[in-house]
Amino acid sequence: MNIKRFISLLILITSFLTIFGQEEHPNCISAKEFNLPFGDNIISFNEIYYQAEDKYTYWYKVNITSDCQFSYRVSSIGKDDDYELLMYKYEGEDFCNDRIVNDIMPISIRNKGVLSVKKGELYYLSIIHIQGQGCGHVIELDDGVKNIHIKAIQNDCVEEAIELVTKEENIVQVQVVDTVKPVPPLNLNKQVKGYLVNSVTQKNIEADILVLNIRGEKIQEVIKFNNSGGFELNNLKGDTIVLSITKFGYENLLDTIILKSDSLKLELNPIKVGDKLVMYQIYFHPNTYALKNESKNELKKLCQFMLENDKYIFEIQGHTNGNRSVKLTKQxxxxxxxxxxxxSSKKLSKLRAEKIKSYLIENGVLENQLQTEGFGGDQMIVAKPKNMKQAMKNIRVEVKVIE
Structure with missing residues (x-):
């Protein structure tokens, strides 16, 4: 694409988002507001109930009343929901307007972290619903003295959300009771060797491992595995650590571990039959089934997952934004x-699924593990998208474990 064409396209996209930006974030103006650090203040809205039309975005406004450091974490109430936290730092009088007109960008897009802040600063937190029913989210904030959990529950699924929250609270209570049991001190030379396995196949796998302290702050990152799939944790202090382990296609693991020896075996659970991987980072050139180079990283992860779980049979599903008729692109x-x-869009989505299948076979996945289906716009996440971001949710690849 030449520079002139790129600039024209960029102007078009910017104009589109400006027109619909205020509609996309209607509750930005009435964001839930609180101060940090908490001090003696009591937040009066530990539980929030909001309308279905607000389920795609929810806003918080955070006033910093003195220098401090706080940790934050966002999680979904429903196991099938997925949320993204966008954090904005703002200096001005009208954030909701300036965010659109001046195209203010977030300083962070991550669901957990630690931030050092100064008195007088102002932050806006946007919780965006990515996928699932959208039953709600939990945001946890810790200023080093107080730990606050805020539950935001969508009114259309209050019963389901309350049941899920109750179960989670019961699980937390059990864990808290368990952690107070006396444990004999461990005399380690500040090093633990471990290995990570697939809980189904019991074969060694690699993943992203973070060692955290009890406040959720990163102590070290394990990025290297040896040839046998093992890893080392070095310079440990004490006998209790928190591990955060993430890997594509597997359930995330966040666990407090009491070290009882200098070796450690960890298991990750792969997704099970009936589960789906929703992939938004597999890109095709518009109106074609030609893959973009930017898709290779996501495809490599998918391929690795399938090779590690070679007893599964997968269905690769293509989805488009609507069922319009696709015309040839002259360029x-x-x-x-x-x-x-x-x-038709349905035929295009089928060919895109077939293209992904071909890539996977070329990279070692067995052909009898793979089936394809093209749904076109029959299963849109946003039935009537009002802006580009909503429309992009419909254009996706899903990979389902069918047996």
Whole structure:
């Protein structure tokens, strides 16, 4: 794409988002407000109930009343929901307007972290619903003295959300009771060797491992595994650590571990039959089934997961934004067949699924593990998208474990 064309496209996108930006975040103006550090203040809204039309975005306004450091974490109430936390730092009088007009960008897009702040600063937190029913989220804030949990529950699924929250609270209570049991001190030379396995196959796997302290602050990051799949934790202090382990296709593990020896075995659970991987970072050129280079990282993760779980059978599902008829794109006319598609969105989504299947087979996945389906716009996440962000939720690849 030449520079002139890119600039024109950028202007078009910016204009589109400006028109719909205020509608996209209607509750920015009435954000829930509180001060940090908490001090003697009591937050009066530990539970929030909001309307279905607000489920895609919820806002908090945080006033910093003195220098401090606080940790934060956002999680979903429903196990099938997924939320993203966008954090904005703001200096001005009208954030909701300035965010649109001046295109203010977030300083952070992550669901947990630690932030050092100064008196007088102002922050806005935007909790965006990415996928699932949207039953609500929990935001946990800790200023080093007080730890506050705020539950935001969507009115249309209050019963389900309350049941889930109750179960989670019961689990937490059990864990708290268990952790107070006396444990004999461990005399370690500040090093533990361990290995990580797939809980189903019991084969060694690699993952992203963070060692945290009890406040959720990162102490070290394990990024290297040896040839046998083992890893080392070094310079440990004490006999209690918190491990955060994430890997594509597996349930995240966040656990407090009391070290009883200098070796450690950890297990990660892969997704099970009936579960789906929703993949928004597999990109195709518009109106084609030609993969973009930016898709390779996500495809490599998918391929690795399938190779590690070679007893599963997967269905690769293509989805588009609506069921319109796709026309040939003139600028691609001198390229190959995959660039020159004409037909229904459903057929295009099927060909995109087939393209991914071909990539996986070329990289070692067995053909009899893979099936494909194209749904076109029959299963849109946002039935009537009002802006580009909502429309992009519909354009996705899903990989389902069918047996």
């Amino acid at each position: 691609y006319e001198n390229l190959g067949q995959e660039w020159n598609f004409k037909g």
